Amino acid sequence: MALRSLDNALPTTPERPKKFAKVATPLQKQYDLGINDENKAPLPETADPVIDYILSEDLKAIPDPETKIQSLMEGLDSKDWTKVCEALNNARRFALYHSSLLLPVLDKLMLVLVKAMKNPRSALCKTSIMASFDIFHSFGDTLLESSTSDAFENLLLQLLLKASQDKRFVCEEADKALKAMVESMRPLPLLHKLQAYVSHSNHRIRAKAAVSISHCVSKMGLEGMKEFGLVPLVQIAADLLKDRLPEGREAARSTVISVYKAYTEDDEQKNSELSPAELWQIFCQSNLVPIQAQSMVKIIPS
Structure with missing residues (x-):
């Protein structure tokens, strides 16, 4: 009896908990259950559609x-x-083939272009830049008229911003659009618009x-430069x-x-006894501070 009591007094080893096999929940089931909802990737059917970038x-x-x-x-x-x-792609088609129908709504269209360029979706941004390319070629100086001038200035700023971006495929399209803008417009009024940005805080x-x-x-001759x-x-x-x-x-x-070529090739300057380089030096020294004049003269080969 004493021995039996001693056995009963000894501590017993606790029983280990049983292990249960892990059951993998299918990915689709996880979505159905809302598991990790805030971090889940979109299912294929919810992915953004592919946007075609159509050449002009x-x-x-x-x-x-x-x-x-x-x-x-x-x-x-x-x-x-x-x-x-x-x-926007249809607007490009109107601009290229039916521009007279697009003219009455041109101001509103430029507002849409600016809004789309500000959109964080790169596809929408690029499509709007491509649209501006075709609109520049189709309407040219019309965009500088008073009725559309403010909208054009907003569009110009956005194109300069997008051309300054790190996203290469957006930047390249904006560069093309800016080049089309210069090609399609008279240089003098456009130069007045661009002048405001040479002192912009963004380098x-x-x-x-x-x-x-x-x-x-x-694109300008001496008369345009003088104007x-x-x-x-x-x-x-x-x-x-x-x-x-x-x-x-x-x-x-x-x-x-x-500017140097236009200034020194003018008939009045050609008749001078001074060389083109000397004429240019005198002009720069007369109109610029010494350090600026020196920089301008150095650019021209003697």
């Missing part, structure tokens, strides 16, 4: 455009970004504006020569060379 030369005319202009505006006003992309915007200014000036103002023009170039980005400085050098 591949765009076709719109059948019966008179009856479809209203549906175009409805598409541009849509809250569905894919429908806005589709409408990338200054550089992109400098490139467009350089392209504008290369803008030779002295303000060389002062703009002198300021950009010391800018932060190489792209802006190189554009400024191209501007200086264009």
Whole structure:
């Protein structure tokens, strides 16, 4: 009896809990149950649709455009970004083949372009930039008229911003659109619009504006430069020569060379006994501070 009592007094080893096999829940079932809902990736059927980027030369005319202009505006006003992309591509078709129908709503269209460029969706942003390319080629100087001037200035700023981005495929399209803008418009009024951005606080915007200014000036003769103002023009170039980005400085050098050629090849200057380099040096020293004049003279080979 004593032995039996001692056995009963000894502590017993606790029984280990039983292990249960893990059951994998299918991915679809996890979504159904709402597991990890805030971090779940979208299912294939909810993924964003693929947007086609159509080249200008591949765009076709719109059948019966008179009856479809209203549906175009409805598409541009849509809250569905894919429908806005589709409408922007149709706007490109109107611009290229039926521009007279698009003219009355041009101001509103530019507002839509600006809004789309601000959208964080790269596909919508790029499509709007491509649309601006075709609109520049189709309407040119019309965009500078008083009725659309404010909308154009907003569009210009957005293109300079997008050309300054790190997203290469957006940046390249914006560069193309800015180049189309310069090609399609008279340089003098456009130069006045661009002038506001050479002192912008964003150094990338200054550089992109400098490139467009350089392209504008290369299209101008001496009379156009004089109408803008030779002295303000060389002062703009002198300021950009010391800018932060190489792209802006190189554009400024191209501007200086264009002004130099126009100034020294003028008939009045050709009849001078002084060499072109001497004439240029005198002009720069007369209108710029010494350090700026020195920089401008160095650009021109002696």
